[in-house]
Amino acid sequence: MLTWIDIDLDALKANYRTACSLTRATVTCVLKANAYGHGAVPVARTLSEAGCSHFAVSCGREALELRGAGISGEILVMTPAEQEELPRLIGQGITLTAASFDDLKEADAAAAAARTAASVHLKVDTGFHRLGFRCDEQTAQTLAQTLHDLPHLRAEGLYSHLGLVDRELDERQHRRFTDFARWLEEAGLSVPDRHLCDSIGLVRYPEWHMSRVRAGAFLFGVRPSRSEDLPFECRETLAFRAKVTRVETVPAGEAVGYDEAVTDRPIRAATVQAGYGDGYPRCLSHGRGRVLIRGRRAPVIGLVCMDQMMVDVTDIPDCAAGDTATLLGGGISYGEAADMAETNRNECLTILSRRPVRVYREGGEVRLTTDDIPGTRRSE
16 A cells, blocks of 8 residues: 555544543534544444444435444434435434424425434524524424424434634523523423534533533544643544655755755655645645654655655655655644644544545554545455
8 A cells, every 4th residue: 555544443442432431421423524534434333333323424425324334323414414315314214404494394295205204403503603593482482383293203302513612602502502492392392302512512511411412523533622631531543644655866956846846955855655635735835744754754845746745854864665654643643733734633634535545453453444446445
């Protein structure tokens, strides 16, 4: 392999157990965006082995991928599904999100056509202003009456999403959420399964856990900010790696790669078999990015290409073709990579494309290797 991602299943399971230890609520494992770049199906199977029976994804296609791979238990789609997907989702027992009255009517119609009932979680907008029912008493009353008139829907959950700007605004959202739940009950609709907290809320607001929490980034080693002093471990689960395919001495005054990055001195340039097509950010060009080779950092030279990039290994004299360069994780921490790219840790993980082979390790041994390029062999 020239470009691959090592995934530590022991760390994944440990992070899940840690999340469970931090709450009495049900932990829903959020596997959107291909499980934050890790590969949704192998991650879901591993978490199922660890005891998880509640999953969440972003879209219907992600849910169908998991169910098609034999993942049982609850799978919650956290955005409204496309209308043409509804029959398949309902038929496979996938839990829907309704964020508008149109969502409810479409889901009820699809369930009626299938002569079954659909499970839905109601999304209420408490101040994040992205998605959800209006958070006022009139909407709650109308929502309760509407659900009474839609017999093919089971409103099994009520949830919202915190902005996590500061505690004052989060408390305002929490109050709005509890008010909305109370208004629904007063209108005759009781929805006991309620959730507000994601990975950050899991750590920051234990008093708001309600019946469940949604753990996503936490599972993959993205420790919530301002939790460094708390006594729990959150282990990074992924390392993005690629082979050095060439090392060449470049004289002073030569241009390396695109954009005419001209050397001001003789250097040794190493070509690394990964680029922005694999998920290494192009913004880390011209020395902003660093990769780890033989335990030392090598700066990126010139522009990162789609499939390869060049790094300066002048100060790594023993670097040679065949060496492994670590681009993220395994010595280049998520935080360091995010700082270099001026983004957040979640993006560093989720931009990883399907092209790198995924290598899953457990107990020091390779448990599974997957290659998602069509037409190639997948090892199960």
